[in-house]
Amino acid sequence: MHALTGERLLTAWERGRENAEPWRALRLLETALPGETLSSLAAQPLARRNVLLFELHRISFQDHLDGFTICRRCGSQLEFSISTRQLEEQLQIPGEEAWAEEAHTWRMRPATTADLIAALEAGDDAAAQATLLTRTVTRSDAEEFDSPQPGWLARFERLNASAEIRCTFECNCCGAAEVLDLDIERYLWREVNVAARRLLAEVHTIARAHGWSEQSILSMTSARRTAYLEMLQA
Secondary structure (H helix, E strand, O other): OOOOOHHHHHHHHHHHHOOOOOHHHHHHHHHHOOOOOHHHHHOOEHHHHHHHHHHHHHHHOOOEEEEEEEOOOOOOEEEEEEEHHHHHHHOOOOOOEEEEEOOEEEEEOOOEHHHHHHHHOOOOHHHHHHHHHHHHEEEOOOOOOOOOOOOHHHHHHHHOHHHOOEEEEEOOOOOOEEEEEOOHHHHHHHHHHHHHHHHHHHHHHHHHHHOOOHHHHHOOOHHHHHHHHHHHHO
16 A cells, blocks of 8 residues: 555545545545555455555544544544554454355355445435445345335344544543544545645745756755745745
């Protein structure tokens, strides 16, 4: 995996701007993992995709995710800093689950980004849920089926629980426990967006002063660009 720096950062930013969620996460990973394709990344279990996004954040920016949330009891602002390595430890990548029913063996696999995309295109919430369940379940005789069976939703939620990233914080003011659903895709995209715009501003400043090409400036290390900027400001 390559860090998102220089030209690679701007490429990821351009691709991300052209795509909405959940395609955006795949575009960022595609840029950092040249050997992977969109289809292969879309077929990864969501927990595995999230592990890759944590790793990409760590090598491109920093290990910790910094942010804040609001206490729902007293309204205080809660600041937090979480290690991506600690979060990765919580994400267990599940395998298939099998069970016997109606003289058949049924198998359910973990949901993927491709499944999410299909569910988003399904229409209403009920249709999206049915799409997720029927896409992830197969029967031993390979026959198709029209609708989910009772109990599938509970199995699905249990199997894919590790794809949901929940963090618990204690409010310093009232002591209440606040649970935060962390969306690593959105968090990483915000970091990419800010870093890319900052890099473009640096390129603009140096190019205007020295007449150098964008490519030559982007090929510099961050430390060297910073040194040129400091000299210009002086």
